[in-house]
Amino acid sequence: MISVNVFSDEKAWSKRLKNKDLFFKKVCKAFPKKYKFSNKKVSFTLLLSNNKNIKKLNKVFRNKNKSTDILSFPLDKKIKISKNTYLGDIIISYNFIDKPKSQELKLFKEKVIKIFIHGFLHLLGFDHIKNKHYSKMLREENLLYKSVKSKIN
Numbered sequence: 001m002i003s004v005n006v007f008s009d010e011k012a013w014s015k016r017l018k019n020k021d022l023f024f025k026k027v028c029k030a031f032p033k034k035y036k037f038s039n040k041k042v043s044f045t046l047l048l049s050n051n052k053n054i055k056k057l058n059k060v061f062r063n064k065n066k067s068t069d070i071l072s073f074p075l076d077k078k079i080k081i082s083k084n085t086y087l088g089d090i091i092i093s094y095n096f097i098d099k100p101k102s103q104e105l106k107l108f109k110e111k112v113i114k115i116f117i118h119g120f121l122h123l124l125g126f127d128h129i130k131n132k133h134y135s136k137m138l139r140e141e142n143l144l145y146k147s148v149k150s151k152i153n
Contacts, residue, residue: 002028002037008048010094016108020048027113030151031144035120037081044087044123046116051095069096070115072122079125090119113152117144 004024008014017023024046029036051067058064058071074088097111121140128134 001041002031002035003041003043004028005043005045006048007045009053010048010050012050012094012098013048016098016105017048017112023109023112024116026152027116027148030148032147035144037085040081041084042081042087043085044120045089046119047089047091049091049093051093054091054093057091067093067095069093070119072119074123074125077125079123087120087123090116090123092116092119110149113148114141114145117141117148120144 006020006024008020013020054071055065055067058066058068061071061073069092071091072088073090075086076088079085079087092112092115097108097115118137118141121137121144126133126137126140128137
């Protein structure tokens with residue numbers, strides 16, 4: 001079973017996602033079987049933040065003095081899923097997702113799901129530094145997104 005602990009330091013998230021915990025719980029529940037980790041306790045933390053805070057984290061941990069849409073911090077480089085596994089942390093910037101501000105709620109949620117999946121795959125060891133890794137990660141992102149999209153709306 002996979003669980004996500006959701007925190008927020010940006011009030012604007014509550015305007016778009018009324019029940020953040022339930023939203024991300026539904027997304028995880030809609031993952032394909034191989035990412036549900038049956039008979040195991042797999043967890044990670046999600047911080048719903050903003051450009052200002054994500055820029056600080058990006059500077060401290062990646063030495064990049066700019067904001068970004070998402071940061072992922074895997075607990076370990078090599079992920080070994082055991083009975084009880086903590087994967088790491090994901091931070092998503094509201095400001096990146098909420099562009100344009102006039103976008104419909106449905107589009108906003110789709111963007112949140114896509115970027116959330118992207119961060120989740122980073123926690124599992126996927127990356128996109130080299131083209132071959134990018135292609136593999138993109139395939140997995142699409143597989144996960146199709147699964148979630150077919151079960152949530």
